[in-house]
Amino acid sequence: MGNHTTVTMFILWGFSSFPELQNLLFAVILLSHVTILLANASIMVAIKLNHSLHTPMYFFLFALSFSETCTTMVILPHMLVDLLSESKAISLPECATQMLFFFGLAANNCFILSAMFYDRYTAIHNPLHYPIFMTRKLCFQLIMASSVLGFSASLCTVIIIFNLSFCNSNIIQHFFCDIEPVVALACNCTFLQKTILLALIISVLIGSFILIMISYIFILSIVAKMPSAKGRYKTFSTCSSHFTVVFIHYGFASFVYLRPKNSDSFKDDTLMAVTYTVLTPLLNPIIYSLRNKDMQTALRKMLGHVIKSFPQMVKRRAQNV
Template identity: 80%
Template sequence: MGNRTAVSTFLLWGFSSFPELQHLLFVVIFLSHITILLANASIMVTIRLNRSLHKPMYFFLFGLSLSETCTTMVIIPRMLVDLLSASKTISLPECATQMLFFFGLGANNCFILSAMSYDRYTAIRNPLHYPILMTQKVCFQLMGASCVLGFLISLCIVIIVFNLSFCNSNIIQHFFCDIAPVVSLACNYTILQQMALLTFTAFVLVGSFSLIMISYVFIVATVVKMPSAEGRYKTFSTCSSHFTVVFIHYGFACFVYLRTKNSDSFGEDTLMAVTYTVLTPLLNPIIYSLRNKDMQTALRKDLGNVIRLFPQIVDKRTQKN
C-alpha cells in the first residue's frame, strides 16, 4: 500500500468552511459529548446494579449503550481537537484505524438492534419457551456474533479503500475519515470497487433492517390477535422504544450511505454526519429512559440512593477534616 500511495497524510477539512462557527460548535458538541457519556453510563450502571433488569432485552441495551459510547469516542474527541486546532492533519494509518473502528462499531450497533428485535419477537410469539430460547449463552453468542461480523465487514471495507492510490488531493471534505470523501481522492477508484463497498454497506444496513422488519411483521400479526386491548397496548409499549431508535438510526444511516454521491453532496453529508454521530447516541438513552417504565423505575431508585448517600459521604469527610 505504501508503494502505491503518493499521499501519506490527509487534511480533515470538516467545518473549516465555517471558521466563525467553530468555537460555538466546539461548545455545543463538547456538552453533547459529556451528556452522551453520562446518559449511556447511567443506563449501563442502572442495568448492572438492578437485578430486575437482568433480562435479555436489557443485556442487549447495555451492549448497545457501550457500543455507541465507543463509537462517539472514535469520532468526537478528534473532532473537538480539530475545531480548535489550526493543523487538521491525520496520517494514513490513523485514518484507516478510525474508519475501521467507526464502521466496525456502527455495524455492531445495527446487528445489536437486529438481536433486540429477535428478542422481542421471541418474547411475544413464544412467551412460554422464551426462557429456553433466550438463555444467557444465546445472548452472549448473539452479542459476540454482532461484534465479530461488524468488524469483519469493516475490515473488508478498509482493505478496499486503503488499497487505492491517493494522488489527486489530500483534503477530505469531512470531519472524519468517511468512505465517500476518502475514495473521492483516489485516482484508481473503479466501478468494481464501488460495487463492493456498496454491497458491504447494503448488507449491514438493508440486511439488518430487513431482519428487524420481518420480526415486527410477526410481532404485529401476533399482537392484533390478542383479545385484550390492554394486552395489545402493553405489548406494543415494550417495542416502542426499540422501534423509535431503529427508525432514527436507519433513517440517517441509509440517507448517507445508500444514495448516490458526488463532491457537491459532501457538505450535506457533513451536516448529516453530525446528526448520526452526536444526536443519535444522545437520543437513544433518552428514548429508552422516557419510554420504558422499568428503566424509569430503576433510574429513580438509583438516583434516590445516590441522593440519600451523598449527605452521609459529606458528613464523614467533614468529621475527618
C-alpha cells in the same frame, strides 16, 4: 500500504467552511458528548445494579449503550480537538484506525438492534418458553455475532480503501474519515472496488434492516390476533421505543450512504453526519429511559443511592485529608 500511497497525511476539512460557527459547534458538541457519556453510563450502571433488569432485553440495551459510547469516543474527541486546532491533520494510519472502529461499531449497533427485535418477537410469540429460548448463552452469542459481522465488514472495507493510491488532494471533505469522502481522494479506485464497498455497506444496513422488519412483521401478526385491546397496547408500547430508535438510526444512515451522489453531496453529508454521530447516540438513551417504566424506576433508585452516598463520601474524604 505505504508502497501504494503517496499521501501520508490527510486534512479533515469538516466545518472549516463555517469558521464563524466553530466555537459554537465546539460548545454544543462538547455538551452533547458529555451528555451521551453520562446518559449511557447511567443506563449501564442502572442495569448492572438492578437485578430485576437482568433479562435479555436489558442485556441487549446494555450492549447497545456500551457500543454507542465507544462509537462516539472514536469520533467526537478528535472532532473537538479539530474545532480548536488550525491544522486539522490526521495521519494515514490514524485515519484507517478511525474508519475501522467507527464502521465496525456502527455495524455492530445495527446487528444489536436486529437482536433486540428478535428478542421482542420471542417474548411475544412464546412468553411461557421465553426464558428457555433466550438463555444467557444465546444472548452472548448474538452479541458476539453482531461484533464479528460488524468488524468483518469494516475490516474488508478498510483493507480495500487503504490499498488504493491517494495521489490527488489530501483534503477530506468531512470531519472524520468516513468511507466515501476518503474514496473520493483515490486516483485508482476501480468500478469493481466501488461495487464491493457498496455491497458491504448494503449488507450491513439493508441486511440488518430486513432482519428487523421480519421480526416486526411477525410481531404485528401476533398482535393483530390478540383479543384484548389492553394486551395489544401493552405489546406495542414495549416495541415502540425500539422502532423509534430504528427509524432514526436507519433513516439518517441510509440518507448518507445509500442515496445517489453529486458534487455537493459531501457538504450535505457532513451536516447529516452530525445527526448520526451526535444526535442519534444522544436520543437513544433518552428514548429508552422515557418510554420504559422499569428503566425510569432503576434510574431513580440509582440517583437516590448516589445522593445518599455523596455526603458520606465527602465526609470520609475530609477525614482522610
